[in-house]
Amino acid sequence: MAMKESGIEWVGSIPDTWDVIPNKYIMHKEKNLCEKWTGEDVMSLTMNGVIVRDLQNPTGKMPATFDGYQYIEDGDLLMCLFDIDVTPRCIGKVTHNGVTSPAYSNFKTHDNASRDYYYYYYLMVDNTKELLHLAKNLRHSFTEEQLGSLKVPMPPLTEQQVIADYLNEKCSKIDDIIAEANASVEEYKELKQAVIDNATMTGIHDSEMKYTDYVWFPEMPKSWNLVLASLLFREDVRPIDANDVSLSLSQVDGLIPTDDMSERSLKSATHDNWKHVIPDDLVLNRFKGHLGVFFASKYTGMVSFHYGVYHAIRDDVYAKYYEYLFHSTTYKNIFALKSNGITVGLQNLSNGNFYSVKILHPTLDEQIEIVKYLDKRTAEIDSLIAEKESLIKDLESYKKSLIYEVVTGKRRVV
Known part of the structure; x- marks a missing residue:
């Protein structure tokens, strides 16, 4: 199979029987606006392709009206030519008639072009965001004229x-x-x-159960107790040590050492307000307690003042058990209810509300x-x-x- 150079940076060599032509000769933009929406399927470009939106259970931004949306048809190519740097998927093939946001660019392929071939071609380009370095403005957008002048393979x-x-x-x-x-x-x-x-809620043995007066779970093993969190844990702010490493807490990785720079947005110019952490402290992300972001530390170090740092005040407390307990569905729901309001879309679990929670307490x-x-x-x-x-x-x-x-x-x- 004889090959030749395409002259396209992200393509390389192509069969010598193929041509290379500007994109404008294989497709053109078409925008047919819907003055008044009359119930047509509303389409959206996603990582799973161009899909019909569920208007009964909407997710994401929802406009006040779909008047002014554009019609799209089975056989079209839908592109997002703006915010290329942050848009997960910038190309999709339309397989269903409907309307979509006028912000998208809708293309119809010419008689010399297979819509599906060029869908896969631009999917390849989108996979590695090849157009990003050509989008020079702040929105990292690409005009239809720029797209039209791009050279593409033409089998x-x-x-x-x-x-x-x-x-x-x-x-x-x-x-x-x-x-x-x-x-x-x-x-x-x-x-x-x-x-x-x-x-965490019933133990690992077939134990005799007893009733509780707690609405969240009607019974628990007979040998267990219900204890207020304030009788098991306390947050005492300890001074940080000069050798403390910075620790960060995440839902996936738990509490781990981290580069100071990754915490820059969470801290003041100094570490004066940061909190000292030792092994077996329970560290809470106050804004994500309802997601189970509550971990027993394996490290000595320091964390941002945004976190809660609790140590056991009784000898019959094994921190790792409480990490697991606070990851249970029941306690994530309890923390969601106990969290105050919404801050930047996140719930805040205060010390007082945490202390008021009744905690399952098995024997050590x-x-x-x-x-x-x-x-x-x-x-x-x-x-x-x-x-x-x-x-x-x-x-x-x-x-x-x-x-x-x-x-x-x-x-x-x-």
Whole structure:
């Protein structure tokens, strides 16, 4: 197979039977505005393609009216040519008639071009954001004129369609496997949550139960007690040490050492207001207590004053058990209810409201036993999740590579 240089930076070589022409000769923009919306399906460009929005259960921004939206038709190519740096997906093929935001650019391909071939071509370009360095303004936008002047590969029309059909089939199969793997990940996450819920709320043995007067759970093991958090934990602000490392708290990684710069937005010019942390302190992100961002520290260091730092005031408290307990569905719901108002979209769990929560308190031996069990079970589930996520990552990488090789003719499918 003889190849030649395309002259297109992100394409490289192409078959010598292909041409290279400006994009304006294979598609044109068309904007047909809807003066009065009469119930047409409202479409949106997403990572999953151009989809019909669920107007009964809307997510994201919702305009007051869809009057002034533009009509789009099955067979069109929809592009987002602004905010290229932050828009997850800038290209989608329209497979359903409807209306969409006039901010999008809608294109119709000419008779010499396969819509699906150029969808895959621009998907390849979007995967690596090749147009970003050409978008010079503050909004990182790209005009239709700029797009029209871009050079693109031009295989013979029959070959374009063969390539498109091949990629439709192959990518559909890859997407199905990815969807199954994503579903498995969600199932494993639900299983992990259920394991934590069951172990922290009822123990790991078939225990005799007793009734409680707490609305959140009507019963608990007979050997357990309900204790106010204020009788188990206290936040005493300890002075930080000159050698303290900066620690950061996240929902995914827990409490870990971090570069000071990553915390710059959370702190004052000095560390005067920061809090000293020692191993087994429970550290809370006050704005995300309802998400379970409440971890037992493994480190000595310091955290931003935005965090809560609690240490046990009784000897029969095993911090790791309470980390798991506060990750349970029940306690995340309790913390959501106990949090005050909304600050930048986040709820704030104050010391006073935390102290007023009634806490499940097994015997120390039971706390330790539950933690050993949960450490083992959650590690097993996390391993299964990691395997699926690795498979998804590999498949997504393979799909991108496949699209690149086929749309540029480096892998012939004709």
